[in-house]
Amino acid sequence: MKAQLIEGGSFQDSRGSISFVNDFCFKDIVRFYILENSEENKIRAWQGHKLDCKNFYCLVGSFRVSYVKIDNWDKPSKALKVESVILRASKSQILSIPAGYANAIESLEANSKLISFSTLPLDEVKDDDVRYNKDMWLLQ
Template identity: 60%
Template structure:
């Protein structure tokens, strides 16, 4: 029987004392991570997406500011339904959490504050990206928020 994987939030914490602040996510494991990117959108184009992954898993961590990650479970890679349910999670630098989006989803990243920064961790080697990556127009699914 195939295991059904759903997006989930890996919670961390922030410790502050007279020396400063430490953000941590002790339950996040790096053993499957192949590479990472730091993303900072322009104020003119605060939305990146939609980007789907057939076999890659994505992990998102907000380093600075506020970012909303929208995601849909793809029903058909060549012609997905336009009325798929859009879910989203708000990530902020004030909370130390990582959003895991498993394979089979498309995501769009919305930068809510100027100079927000997001780290995207990925599980797929760069040599396999072409066979996995599916892009849709940024307005394929309308975000109403």
């Protein structure tokens, strides 16, 4: 599987607005969390997942989410292709990154918030989480 950007939309009238991503399926989601990077550390990089699928939606501000398909979990190539998507709260989209990838998350504005929907229960995360040095791949 490849990472995919799932487009949503929004609707606004006199009552207010609604943002949605109707083509996103929550079938395998078992938990979620909200990320807000500190001003001193605007980048979280690189975190890989052998089994967990990550799905990102920007709630406030904007983020650059970069991702790379891992070729070897113990010693990945530094030449792997890094892809990136900018998620903005003003545009309703979900970036779905399947298992087998590492990701890096960079906040582009102060106080930005990103929600992550995960497919792996918290008690199984420790066996799935693989961390790499933040300089392993160049952010695009």
